[in-house]
Amino acid sequence: MKLHSVNLQKIKITDEFWSKHVNLVKDAIIPYQWDAMNDRIPDAEPSHCLENFAIAAGRKEGEFYGAVFQDTDIAKWLEAVGFTLAANKDPELEKTADEVIDLIAEAQQEDGYLDTYFIVKEPERRWKNLCEGHELYTAGHMMEAAVAYYQGTGKKKFLEVVLKLADLLCDTFGTEEGKIHGYPGHQEVEIGLIKLYQVTGEQKYLNLAKYFIDARGIGENYFLQEMSAPDYKNIFPEFAGYQPAYSQSDRPVRxxxxxxxxxxxxxxxxxxxxxxxxxxxxxxxxxxxxxxxxxxxxxxxxxxxxxxxxxxxxxxxxxxxxxxxxxxxxxxxxxxxxxxxxxxxxxxxxxxxxxxxxxxxxxxxxxGIALDGKSFFYVNPLEVWPDNCMDHTSKEHVKPVRQKWFGVACCPPNIARTLASLGQYIYSVGEEAVYVNLFVSNETEIEIGREEVHVSMETKFPFDSRICIKVKNVPAAGIKLALRIPAYAQSYQVCANGQQVEYQVEKGYAYLTLTEEIEVTVTFEAPAKFVRANPNVRADCGKTAIVKGPLVYCLEEADNGKNLSELFIPTDQKIEEVQSTLFGGIIQLVLKGKRMQETAWKEEELYAEHPVTLSDVILKAVPYAYWNNRGMGEMTVWVKELI
Amino acid sequence: MKLHSVNLQKIKITDEFWSKHVNLVKDAIIPYQWDAMNDRIPDAEPSHCLENFAIAAGRKEGEFYGAVFQDTDIAKWLEAVGFTLAANKDPELEKTADEVIDLIAEAQQEDGYLDTYFIVKEPERRWKNLCEGHELYTAGHMMEAAVAYYQGTGKKKFLEVVLKLADLLCDTFGTEEGKIHGYPGHQEVEIGLIKLYQVTGEQKYLNLAKYFIDARGIGENYFLQEMSAPDYKNIFPEFAGYQPAYSQSDRPVRxxxxxxxxxxxxxxxxxxxxxxxxxxxxxxxxxxxxxxxxxxxxxxxxxxxxxxxxxxxxxxxxxxxxxxxxxxxxxxxxxxxxxxxxxxxxxxxxxxxxxxxxxxxxxxxxxGIALDGKSFFYVNPLEVWPDNCMDHTSKEHVKPVRQKWFGVACCPPNIARTLASLGQYIYSVGEEAVYVNLFVSNETEIEIGREEVHVSMETKFPFDSRICIKVKNVPAAGIKLALRIPAYAQSYQVCANGQQVEYQVEKGYAYLTLTEEIEVTVTFEAPAKFVRANPNVRADCGKTAIVKGPLVYCLEEADNGKNLSELFIPTDQKIEEVQSTLFGGIIQLVLKGKRMQETAWKEEELYAEHPVTLSDVILKAVPYAYWNNRGMGEMTVWVKELI
Structure with missing residues (x-):
């Protein structure tokens, strides 16, 4: 039996490091995204998302506007709302979400079809452009959202909408004659269908997901066939010269x-x-x-x-x-x-x-998200020089500052739903065991057999590596506690009720058997250290990155001045870890570096013989997660090593 | 008075380094491009260039095929032929060219208009898309070609064709009411018009060139106006979101x-x-x-x-x-x-x-051109790892091997015409002076006043820096010989008839006064050396390039193995210069280097702490001009410096 995640309704995250991000979801992102979808953010690209649904539902007149997958904004928003409501009651938010669900239900067609682009703009082209149309991708996000909302609130209306949609898909796609033998141009519906199966037990949803996976890359490519149809209409200009490998359909997945x-x-x-x-x-x-x-x-x-x-x-x-x-x-x-x-x-x-x-x-x-929850990165470079991230050049996709909201807004709501469901990553649950994956302070009730085991975790990870786990209401038959031993952990130790204990290690988990209420303390060291990339990674040869536990650090112009390419780090030094109040409290890393001197160079010289001379500098590194929260500037993760 | 170039009919290049490239023009490139334009190169993209003219001339039926500026292929080919015929009689080639010129003349419209794309495909859109249509760009190349052909052969037919075209342009464009107040989306016609002025003395051509330059970036942008017309038809998808700065029309040139x-x-x-x-x-x-x-x-x-x-x-x-x-x-x-x-x-x-x-x-x-003259680079990277130059990625424009011929074939014929007219760069001629710019063995007659001065140069430059210049038939009034002193020259010396002489230096030229036949020998040293880029060039910080005189050297996989990113060069060494038979004879550079050892790394490790260890290697560098003449492999100009 595989492991499953905890019930998000029953986990309360109380973590110093994560809470400020997780709380952003309900305090900032959900309201902000709501405004965005209603086109109320000044200077941001319009979303028109709710407007499209109102038009599809016949409540308003108008044209579809936005990307072909614009509907997924509302789906990811509802999914985040579902996860959030699981942990925090909020009647007003729930009322808003219920109204949105009513709107979605109204927009759904008689037969279950649900996609405002094709309902409003091109009803005759339904299922005719699986490659670019994103109908199945959108359906998948609707399914994930409906499951989250059902699990977070117990309300079934949205679930019923997507089940009707899923039934339509089951009738439409498959190997049987008369059905469309296609599959999604952007995978996602498979995940949604599997979740519907998990909630309803209905085998046909699982079978359809399997069909979609098995059909990819079999025989003549489905998308190339679509594209050769005389009435094919290209949606994305960049899909000219389409390669099936782009959507993993060039060969069978196996x-x-x-x-x-x-x-x-x-x-x-x-x-x-x-x-x-x-x-x-x-x-x-x-x-x-x-x-x-x-x-x-x-x-x-x-x-x-x-x-x-x-x-x-x-x-x-x-x-x-x-x-x-x-x-x-x-x-x-x-x-x-x-x-x-x-x-x-x-x-x-x-x-x-x-x-x-x-x-x-x-x-x-x-x-991907600013500390205030109001701006976002899609693209996540490891080295930025803002001057060359110019419009209409090879680096125009790299944004040196987070953006307010995008016309194609996949990332912000995706980050929101991920933060809102962080609990699923903290623990995994087996038949007789609780697996501790992430070190995040929280309290939860975990069902093991018929018992509800109470587990709480307290830690200041990742800046301190002491984790205290209390387990109460342990079933008489006993349970196992499986503690992940991260690859970066040094001097790993486990104490039970203050006494060092033995444990069995299997595939990176330390297994303890518990038979009664217990307080387990895990300690290890995760000092800041220098790492290097495999020399086959040509971009990183001769460079070093600094990590501490799971955190990758970076140098920012705010701490280290302009032109980070001039810097070298001698790696035969101990990195100083300094408590800082930056970003709400972090460990900042301080180290000795060298900087190439520019004094020999005249402004008009582009190439010359001037030998390199280095001067001593003190460098400061901050977690990559927090870069660009102090205005625009250069940033780099990989720094030249003084060899 | 400004300087002018020598008469290409009167210069014969006899250079060891350049002749093999220059001779390629008549021996390989001109016949190969002829085949290409006639669609006779297997596996190369079709050109259809001559076919388009035949259709425009009414000799054949059919559709226009190719880029909107496909006509420039034949223009650049004819320009190269003109330059080549100036130096070498070739009746058969001349006959072919004359036939092509007849075809072009037949394709020209009554009123002088000449552009097969618009004649065949979109006659109603003439001059309506100056931004993307390339009509004026194409006209400019026709003018340059006609001037070269006239100067190379003395034949006027092609010149008359383009003068008729130029007259049409003069009647069509300008500030006067009723004329189009536009200017070219791709500059080039200005150069063509100036050449027509130089050949004919007709001021209106110069005035039109001045108009085209002065009009750019004045008032409301002309191209944005064009694009806002209701019947505007976009030609290049990448012109969506057009920025006037792209064509230097966002502000006045001044x-x-x-x-x-x-x-x-x-x-x-x-x-x-x-x-x-x-x-x-x-x-x-x-x-x-x-x-x-x-x-x-x-x-x-x-x-x-x-x-x-x-x-x-x-x-x-x-x-x-x-x-x-x-x-x-x-x-x-x-x-x-x-x-x-x-x-x-x-x-x-x-x-x-x-x-x-x-x-x-x-x-x-x-x-840009292979040693056999049959394949070409458009894009000239300074570092190549063939594995990542993949289709449908950010580096798909970078080709790790030269390409046979391109659908958009600007570079190959442009290289051909440049090589064919190399003489214009070797000397410049003033009223009383001959300027020696490039060190290339040749013989020429140069008109100074009413005299024809005979000048010959002998050298093995760039691999040897001794240049022997003989000047005969020196006018009685005397002339000046201005010898360029390159920035890289060390221990620069000039001898006249075997005796070291004094000379005056002004703006990088050594001026000698000659009153009689003389043999001038210039010697300098241009040893291979390490240079660095201004530290503001972030891409090159911590790296060195190796140059010898004008030649930039590079490391190739063929000499130095895979993964050139692992290499370091200590720059406190003397670079060994070795005579090699590679590429028809070059100086190869041999130097001591270090290579990062991969032994500590297991295949499954992408990031780890393994410290860097270096081993000694011998590195060999070859001129960048010759890279990728030994099959596909890695190449780099900039190499990490051991600091």
Missing amino acids: EQEAAEGHAVRAVYMYSAMADLAYEYKDEELMESCERLWKNIVQKQMYITGGIGASGILERFTTDYDLPNDCNYAESCASIGLAMFGIRMANITKDASYIDTVERALYNTVLA | EQEAAEGHAVRAVYMYSAMADLAYEYKDEELMESCERLWKNIVQKQMYITGGIGASGILERFTTDYDLPNDCNYAESCASIGLAMFGIRMANITKDASYIDTVERALYNTVLA
Whole structure:
């Protein structure tokens, strides 16, 4: 049996590090996104999202406006609201959400169809452009949202809407004659259908998800067939010269050797594949998941947990190609990586997956949102020089400051739903065991068999590595507590009620058997240290990055002046860890560095023989998650090493 | 009086270094391009260029095919043929060219109009899309070609065709009421019109060129007005969100502070501006030329003479933004830089301009063409890792191997015409002086006053820095010989008839007064040396490049193995210069280096603490001009310096 997550209604996060982000969801992001979807944010690109639903529902007259997948904004918002309401009652918010759900229900067509772009703008083109139309992607987000809302509030109306939609999909897609033998151009519906199966037990939803996965890359490519139809209408100009590998449909998923194509599409698909591999006991599919996971984390992932090295088409490129200043590394892709990782961890009970989940969450996902919750990064570079992030150039996708809201607004609501459901990553639950994955202060009730075990965690992680876990109401038969031992932990120790105890280690978890109420204290050291990239990563050769536990640090112009490319770090030094009040309290890293001197250079000299001379400087590093919270400036994660 | 170039009919290049490239023009490129334009190159994109003319001339039925500026292929080919016929009689080639000219004349419309795209495909849209239509750009290339063909053969037919076209332009464009107040979206016609003025003495052509330059960026932007017309038809998808700065039309040319926008457009325009500044004694315009030149060579030029740092839109970006692996640095842009530079040198008699012309010619322009003359680079990166130059990614414009022929074939014929007219860069001629700019073995007759002075040069430059110049038939009144002293020359010495002589130096030229037949020997040293980039060039901080005289060297995988990013060079060493038979004979550079060892790294490790260890290696460098003549592999100009 695989592990599952805790009931989000029953977990209360009380963490110093995470609460300020998690609380942003209800205090800032949900209201802000609500304003955005209602086009009330000055200077931000209009969303028109709710307007589209009002037009589709016949409440208003007007034209569809926005991206073809504009509906997913409201879906991700409702999903975040569902998660938030699970933890915090808020009748006013719930009323607003219920009204939105009424609107969505009104916009739904007789037969269950639900997608305002095609309802309002191109009703005759329904299901005719699976490659670019995003109908199934949108449906998937609606399903995820409805499940979250049902689980957070107990209300079924939204769930019924998406079940009607899912029934329509079951009648429309599949191998049977008369059905469309297609599959989504952007994977996501598979995850939604699997969640519907988990909530309803209805096998046909799982079967449809399996169909969508199995059909990819079989026979003549479906999307190329679509595109060759005489009445095909291209939606995205960049889809000219479409490559099936972009949507992982160039070959059957079981034959895919490396992560390829659009990064978000890829990890959403791999997440569904992991679920299906488990449900169908499909070992070949599980091997694919493991192979693709390894390819990502061993060859194609930034140290920040970012994925998708190409600025164009937001996609994977080739092994070890990890440029720092022109990549995409979309926030949504790191969220998808966390989704894939937690599924793999829950199936395999292997804590190493969580090392990557944690890397993505503590670095790229957090960097995606400003400390005030009001601006966002889509693209997460590891090196920024604001001057060259210019419009109409190769780096125009790299924004040196977070943006208010985007016309194509996938990342902000995706970050919101991820923060709002952080609880799912903290623990995993087995038949007789509680798995502690992330070190985040919280209190929760966890159902083990028929008992509700009370678990609470207290810690100042990641800036301090002492974690105190209290377990109460332990069943008489006993349970196991499985504590993740992170790869970066040194001098790892576990005490039970103040006494050092023995534990068994399996796949990165320390297993303790509990038979009564207990207080477990985990201590380890995670000092700041220098790391390097595999030399095959050409972009990082001769450079070092500084990490502390799961946190990747960076140098910012605010602390270190202009031109971070002039800096060198001698790595034979101890990094000083200093408590700072910056960003609401962090450990700042202070270290000795060298800076190339510019004195020999005249302004008119572009190339000359002047030898390099170095001067001593003191460098300060801050967590990458918090970069660009002090105005625009240069930033770099990788710094030249003084060799 | 400004300087002018020698008569190409009277210069014979006999140089060891250059002849093999120059001879390619008639032996390989002209026949190959002829085949290409006739769609006879297997596996190359079709050109359809001659077919378009045959259709426009009514000789054939069919559709226009190719880029909107496809006609310029034949123009540049004819220009190269004109230059080639000037130096070498070739009746068969001349016959072919005459037939092509007959075809062009037949395609020309009654009123002088000549552009097969608009004649065949969209006659009703003539002059309606100056921004994207390239009609004036194409006209400019026709004019340059016709002048070269007239000067090379003495035949007037093609010249008459383009004069009729130029007359139409004079009647069509200008400030007068009833005329179109527009100007070219891609500058080039200005250069063509100025050449027509120089050949015919007809002032109206010069005036029209001046109008086109002066009109740019005045008042409401002409191109944005065009685009707002209800019947406007976009040609290039990438022109969505058009910025006038892209075509240097965002402000008057006299107010342009830095090189901006598309690099080829920019330098073609600056070339025309230099000519006009001289002709109209326009000091303000001359100041603009000097300011823009300085901005390029002091802030925005690669060490190889490449310009245009952005892979997208082939444009300038911002000062000091010179990424090595994702730039454009189009071959045509370096040709345009040489065109701009020789004009500035001829006006100012300042040899420093030639340092840049020489840099562009010896590195980027030569790199643009394979040693067999059959494949070409458009994009000239300074660092290549073939694995990541993938389709549908941010580096898809970077080709790790030269391409056979392109659908948009600007660079190959542009390189051909440049090589074919190399003589114009070797000497400049004043009223009483011969200026020696480039060190290239040749023999020529130069008209000074009424005399024909015989000048011959013998050298093995750039691999040896001894240059022997014989001047015969010196007029009784005497002449001056102005010898460029390159910035890289050390221990510079001039001997006349074996005796060391004094000379006067002014703006980088050594001036000697000759009164009789003389043999002048120039010797200097140009040892291989390490240079560095201004530290503001973030991409090159901590790196060194190796140069010898005008040649930039590079490391190739063929000599140094895979992963050039692992290499370090200690710069406190003497670089060994070794005679090699590679590439028909070069000086190869041999030096001591260090390579990061990979032994500590396991394949599954992407990030780890392994300290860097270095091992000794011997490195070999070859001229950048010759890279990728030994199959596909990594290449880099800038190498990490062991600091």
